[in-house]
Amino acid sequence: xxxxxxxxxxTRNVIKKAILDRDAAYIQEIAKSQAEAGADYLDINAGTEPxxxxxxxxxxxxxxxxxxxxxxxxxxxxxxxIQEAIKIVKQTPMINSIxxxxxxxxxxxxxxxxxxxxxxxxxxDESKSGxxxxxxxxxMVLERIFKATREMGIADDKIFIDPLIMAVATDxxxxxxxFDCICTIRATYPEAHITGGLSNISFxxxxxxxxxxxxxxxxxxxGMDSAVVNPSxxxxxxxxxxxxxxxxxxxxxxxxxxxSKTGFIKK
Numbered sequence: 001x002x003x004x005x006x007x008x009x010x011t012r013n014v015i016k017k018a019i020l021d022r023d024a025a026y027i028q029e030i031a032k033s034q035a036e037a038g039a040d041y042l043d044i045n046a047g048t049e050p051x052x053x054x055x056x057x058x059x060x061x062x063x064x065x066x067x068x069x070x071x072x073x074x075x076x077x078x079x080x081x082i083q084e085a086i087k088i089v090k091q092t093p094m095i096n097s098i099x100x101x102x103x104x105x106x107x108x109x110x111x112x113x114x115x116x117x118x119x120x121x122x123x124x125d126e127s128k129s130g131x132x133x134x135x136x137x138x139x140m141v142l143e144r145i146f147k148a149t150r151e152m153g154i155a156d157d158k159i160f161i162d163p164l165i166m167a168v169a170t171d172x173x174x175x176x177x178x179f180d181c182i183c184t185i186r187a188t189y190p191e192a193h194i195t196g197g198l199s200n201i202s203f204x205x206x207x208x209x210x211x212x213x214x215x216x217x218x219x220x221x222x223g224m225d226s227a228v229v230n231p232s233x234x235x236x237x238x239x240x241x242x243x244x245x246x247x248x249x250x251x252x253x254x255x256x257x258x259x260s261k262t263g264f265i266k267k
Contacts, residue, residue, distance in 0.1 A: 001240055002041070002160075002193065002226035003267055004073050004094070005034035008060060010047025019048060019056050027060065028067045035068040037231035038267030041094050042068070045075035054081040058088060065090055073120075079107040086115055094118045097162065100125035100141035109152045120160045120195060121145050123181075131164065135181045138163060139188065146189065156191040160226055165196040168211070169204035175215065179222045186223030195226035198236075213239040221247060237264045 007030050010016045018026045034042055042064060046056035053076065061072055065088075073094040074085045082095060097120035098108050104126065112119050123138035124131060132138045142161060149159060163181040166174040178201070182194055196219075202211035213236045216227065220243050229236060241264060245256045259266070 001220065001244070001267065002195070003039045003231045004096075004195065004226065004228045005037075005039035005042045005070075005231050006197070006199070006228045007034060007230055008042060008064065009045040009075070010056065011045065012047075016047060019046060019060065022059065024063045024066075027063050031064040031068050031070075033232050034230075035070040037237075037265065039070055039231040041071050041073040043073040043075050043096060043228060045096075046081075050078070053078060054084050057081050057085050061085055061088055077104075079104075079111075082108070083111055086111065086117075092116055092118075094120065094160070096120045097122050098145065099123075100144050101127040103127065105145070105148045109148060109154065112158075113152050113154050116158075118158045118160060118193075119154075120162055121149075122162045123164050131166075135177070135184055138181060139184060142185070142189070146192075156189055157193070159189070160193040160195040161185050161189065162196045163194065165198070165200040165215075167203040168201055175201060175218070178215075179218055182219055182222040182224050193226050194224045195228060196224070197228045199229070209233060209235055212236060216240060217243045220244070231267055234264050237267055240267065 008015060008027060010019050031042055044060050044064060046053050046060060048056045057076060071091040071093060072089050073096050074082050075096040076082050095112055095117045098104055099122040123141050125141050132141060163178060163185060165178050168174040185194055198212050198216060201215045202208035205211060216236060217239050241256045241259050244250050245253055250256055
């Protein structure tokens with residue numbers, strides 16, 4: 001299970017304030033807590049106004065890299081900001097994200113190929129209005145994306161597919177739609193990874209951590225092998241170890257028993 005730490009995101013008010021105040025100590029504390037919890041990548045999204053986004057993104061990356069060695073997931077919708085960020089990262093980054101928009105594919109894929117970056121691919125097309133509502137619509141978008149990535153010579157295992165996890169509070173079938181979509185993606189693109197923002201499913205509901213970790217269990221069983229999460233959530237880590245155990249992926253139960261002895265503090 002590949003965890004992408006979600007907490008350094010300028011759309012969160014507390015992070016935006018730290019960016020504007022250049023509070024490096026606060027950002028570094030969050031980066032270290034996620035790295036120590038076992039995050040495989042740290043998602044970094046400045047989320048500030050377009051005229052200052054690149055500057056803020058570069059500051060965030062440099063600030064984080066002072067204290068951790070965890071690879072960065074560069075999160076921006078602006079190709080130029082990502083290209084500048086790539087110049088200063090110490091390890092090959094993940095790129096968040098592409099989608100079926102032909103313009104974005106044309107902008108992003110050349111430097112993704114050049115740098116050998118893994119990339120998150122959303123099962124939507126920004127050039128068209130509306131969110132894909134069915135599995136079939138999402139798979140049509142992914143077919144276009146994989147046609148483009150394969151033509152560019154990008155291996156399927158570099159692609160982290162986001163099936164679009166929606167809030168169950170607004171659509172009671174959002175969970176089953178996600179699970180069915182994950183199963184279909186896993187069967188169609190077996191070498192690709194499947195990821196997504198885990199907390200989207202619980203938006204607007206109480207006791208969100210319970211919903212998130214239950215969703216993770218079912219999603220892993222369906223074929224998900226990555227998630228954008230808070231890796232410091234011990235209850236989530238407990239559920240992950242138990243899920244891997246029950247799916248027969250933990251030989252002699254060693255990973256579970258070892259993690260249990262340390263209080264499930266690390267993925």
